[in-house]
Amino acid sequence: MGFEREAMQRQALLTPDAMQAADRRTIAGGTPVGTLVARAARAIFRILRAHYTRRPVTILCGPGQNGEDGLMLAALLDEAGWPVTLNLLDAGVMDESDTSSGLMRLLSPTGTFRPEAGTLVVDALFGAGLNRPIEGEARLLIEKLEASDASVLAVDLPSGIDGRTGEVLGAAAKADITVSFHRAKPGHFLGEGRRLSGRLFIADIGIVPHHDDTSALHNDPALWKQSLAVADGDTHKYARGHVAVVGGPGLKGGAARLAARAASVSGAGAVTYLAPLSGAEFAASQFDAVMVKPLTGPEELRTLIDGTASAIVIGPGMGHGRLASECLSAALESGLPCVLDADALTLYEDTPHVLFGKLHERCILTPHEGEFSRLFPGLDGDRLSRAKKASARAGAMVLLKGSTTAIAGGILPVLNTNGSAALATAGSGDTLAGLIGGFMARGIAPEVAAAAAAWVHAEAAQGAGPGFNADQLAPRIAAVLERLASS
């Protein structure tokens, strides 16, 4: 089972180009552009009033339709008795109806723009139509805004953010709230765009959805919750999946043990931890539910592969010796779903093409930034496009970890955004690898397993206090899975 179809439509991320195509399609279908602008302005008005008490509002309007949203909002706020000042970058944005509607009296020269604490500034300078770095007068306005203590509500995107990549083109001011339309844009979650967008609201303005528009998915349980349900008929432990976790020698075993613990709460029926004797003996004293087998060569792993293993997690704490590389080869030759993390990624960092030659489409590589740049040198751009290029280069799925995690190689790339700073802790990545492996062992498709695990793993760290560490993740993951199952 792949992602849930209807949820895919709702969770679609649209690049500004795709959004403009959707706008055009909707307009061609009979909805006048003025109606769309009016709906957009009403949505902003509603969200603005829900979050701010009446106060002076300055609206910065750009030369395109983003500015028109701002003008229409000015009319609504003015009508509702809010004190509004309009700063237009280009007077041309006003047409006859605006000039006759009394908006003229709200105008103030841009030179007078002095954003003050306690006031609200609506940033409606540029949205989807931004096509070059911001300079000149617009840049001055944005820099003044960025330096101020005023509250900021951005229309569609903080002006200056590239909606496709999240990159700042010239300048951008941090918004407290961003109101965008129809669907979120990748730029709301990538690069600086994530921080600068603040709280994101997506308003429905009646744009006609179309699957061709989708360039990526915004991760959400709606996409995969069904896939996590454990079927009643799966009564035998091995029928529910059996994860082999390859660990390392004694003192390095913690990482793989974390992976095994996560696998064991994933809903898989059984987990076997394989490690050289020193690691296995210690692990056996730590685990009850996880089976432990000593590893003298790749044969023990092969035996498990020929037996009931249905997925393999390999790399955390594994080391770089001959045994490690023989086990990695055996794991990849098995054709079973495999999660490659940590040492499995660095083992081949000098000869990545050798590793890529062994991978198949049920392999998932889970690098953090450092591992990624060593394994995939020379890839630049935003996190999403780098993950996509890396996946194409490797011939496998790539999950690039970060505050926004990008997953590429499935039917559509996925951005996971519920991560928090708590996850930046030792052992967190090992836990994620184990959870993905557990889901894949259950027969869940790799792209679904990766997306579900990224979300569940991040959710498990939500609300964590300063004393949080990765040891606490597995029980919290179990709790998140329980909540999902009963919701």
Ligand SMILES: NC(=O)C1=CN([C@@H]2O[C@H](COP(=O)(O)OP(=O)(O)OC[C@H]3O[C@@H](n4cnc5c(N)ncnc54)[C@H](O)[C@@H]3O)[C@@H](O)[C@H]2O)[C@@H](O)CC1
């Ligand atoms: N198209 C639609 O149906 C809808 C669009 N909406 C709004 O319309 C916006 C898109 O409108 P537009 O396509 O007119 O685009 P924008 O309003 O984002 O900006 C385009 C204008 O800005 C100029 N420009 C671009 N980059 C610049 C820069 N760095 N410095 C100076 N000038 C620059 C362009 O030459 C053009 O005149 C969306 O962001 C959204 O706010 C909403 O009203 C909802 C409906």
Ligand SMILES: [K+]
């Ligand atoms: K804007």
